[in-house]
Amino acid sequence: MKEKREDRRISRTRRLMHEALMTLIEEKGYEAITVQDILDRADVGRSTFYAHYRDKDELLLSSFEHLRTLFEQQQQALFDSRRTGAEPEVHFILELFRHTGQHHKLYKAIAGKQSGEMILKYFNRYLYTMLIGPLTELNRNKKSMPVPIEITTHHLVSTLLSLMTWWLDNNMPYSAERMDEIFRILSTPVIETAFGRKVQKSEYESIAGEHLPGSVKAFYSLFVDSGCCPDK
Amino acid sequence: MKEKREDRRISRTRRLMHEALMTLIEEKGYEAITVQDILDRADVGRSTFYAHYRDKDELLLSSFEHLRTLFEQQQQALFDSRRTGAEPEVHFILELFRHTGQHHKLYKAIAGKQSGEMILKYFNRYLYTMLIGPLTELNRNKKSMPVPIEITTHHLVSTLLSLMTWWLDNNMPYSAERMDEIFRILSTPVIETAFGRKVQKSEYESIAGEHLPGSVKAFYSLFVDSGCCPDK
DNA sequence: TCTTTTTTTGAACACAATGTTCAGTAATGA
DNA sequence: TCATTACTGAACATTGTGTTCAAAAAAAGA
Structure with a gap:
């Protein structure tokens, strides 16, 4: 086997x-x-x-690839267990902050002030590719939006990455849960205004179909379970 | 003389x-x-x-310093002329996009995919330092906010920079005016939710006092003249 | 114009790091 | 045990960095 x-x-x-x-x-x-x-x-x-x-960069990159695989497997497992009803909800961003916190030494090397930009770019591209399809899908057959979809996607990715690097560079002064919450507070209103309308929970869920890889599916939980924006 | x-x-x-x-x-x-x-x-x-x-970096940096000085002088001039009543309003972000567009070759070298990260970090620090004081001031004597002020500031800066680099990397497919509008659409709702309340125009203006350098004063216009978020 | 000061030149140099090569040695798995 | 595979280490060519210095050129000043 x-x-x-x-x-x-x-x-x-x-x-x-x-x-x-x-x-x-x-x-x-x-x-x-x-x-x-x-x-x-x-x-x-x-x-x-x-x-x-081949060089120093390839060594660092291979560390990252290894960790990414690990994370995707974990996410897939979580998503599968959710389908069987064990776990009620998967929180991609929260899991990402947790995972980053667990391996913060490596991630600091990858994304922190001390690191090269190389892997940040790689990470950026990875997240962008992951998001652009689903987000476009989300807007299929809808009228034009106040902000072009590529810019919205780019913005969401850079919001997440800048939060991540800030967190690492400042030695993680808040919990992963708190950072997850902050990300929601910062991104949810943006999504609404950028799309020019409220996006319904059911819409996200309808896209998170069977054909998407685990981590992508999990990403939707970012939008699906709200509970953000206190005292509004 | x-x-x-x-x-x-x-x-x-x-x-x-x-x-x-x-x-x-x-x-x-x-x-x-x-x-x-x-x-x-x-x-x-x-x-x-x-x-x-001393090295390659210092050469690039000196190009940037030169351009920054130029921009700040222009901003100061604009701000002064505004005081005399000639120009009704100064739009810092719009001016920044225009200025960047005019010198896009250098800025692409500084902030684009092809460049090193060095100057982006410098730029980041510059904008952060410029914003953190006034934003903190804005919240003086107010209750705690949903998102820590350093994170909100960091987020605003990275939003602007990521828009800027996206614009340059994609050969400026939209006008400076359109990019300025997009920045407003993306940032205004964030400011409101991050502060946990609407921030009044008068509040910004009360801070933009005599003692602040021109470009900082001008920055306030970002918030002051709204007109964002169509069809809401 | 002539003189003084400043800047530029170019070649030589020491140094640090990269990436390759290859014959010899050691560890591994079957 | 033995064929295979991986590691070693020293030597080497190469590329780029940053310094030095005496001579030449250019500019400023009077």
Whole structure:
């Protein structure tokens, strides 16, 4: 059942290099790290590094890919359990803040002041691609909106990312739950005015069909379960 | 009256290096440029470059500083003329989009996909510092808000910057006026919900006193003259 | 104009980091 | 046990950085 096991040396070497990268980022920031630093810390040969990764960036990227897969699997599992009735609701943004908080060292490396912009761009593109389709769908057969859909999407993504980086850069002074709430407060009225009308819960749900990947489906819960905007 | 004139050679050398940097950014993107590229293009000696700037970043930064000064002077002039009654209203954001559009080559170098993140961070800090004081002032002696003031400020800044970069990266498909309108549509409802209440026009105006620099004063017009959110 | 001051030049240099190569060694899995 | 695969480490070519200095050129000042 399990696909062919990876050579133990490979996983060991990769793990060592990832760990080295993480501690080095904490110490001096991503930009300042040289390949030699990583080699010294991980205690592996120079040629070994280049046998695995083309450069520093690819090493960081692979850490991120790994984490993203992990998160998507978790989201899929949550979504499946929701279908069976165990969990009432999935909160994508909240889960994202929780997940980020759990792995905050890596995410700080990825998205914090100390990091390069490279992965932020990657992340940006990832979220944008995830959102643009469904949001467009949401407006199918509707009249033109006050704000172009690409801009609204771009805006939502950058709102989330800027909250995320702020949170990490300031050492997470609020809980994931509070950040999730803040995101709702900031984004919900925007969605309404950008679309030029209230968007009904049922509309989101009708789109979150069977064909979408788990994490995308989960994203809808962002809009679906409101409970935002106190004392209004 | 005029302060001592700068040596003609100095301005010439600097101009050549700036022009070289700009065309090179267009050609291959900021990151890919080496100091040698700049020297070849500008046709100046290596030691000359280092006599003027510590590195590539400092050269780009000085372009930006120059433009910022220019913009602030223009804003100050506009604000002064407003006081004399000639111009009814100053629209900071609109002026910023116009100014950016006029110098879009440089701003694209500064804020576009091709550029480094360095100046975006600088810009971010600049706008944040400009906004945080007045916004805090605005809420003096008021009860706690649904969203912490630092986050609201951070959010407004990142909204503006993300609109700006989107605009530049997509070759300015809309007019500065339209972008200004979009910014209002996206930010106005956020300000209201983040503050937990409507903020009166008079409140903004009472803060925009004599002691604030021109561009900051002008910033208030962002809130002061509404006219946003059509068909609501 | 002549003199003084300032700027530019270009080549040489030390240095730091990258990424490749390859023969030798060690660990692994079957 | 043994074929396979991965790691090693030192050497090497390459690219880019930033400094130095004496000579040449240009500008400013009188």
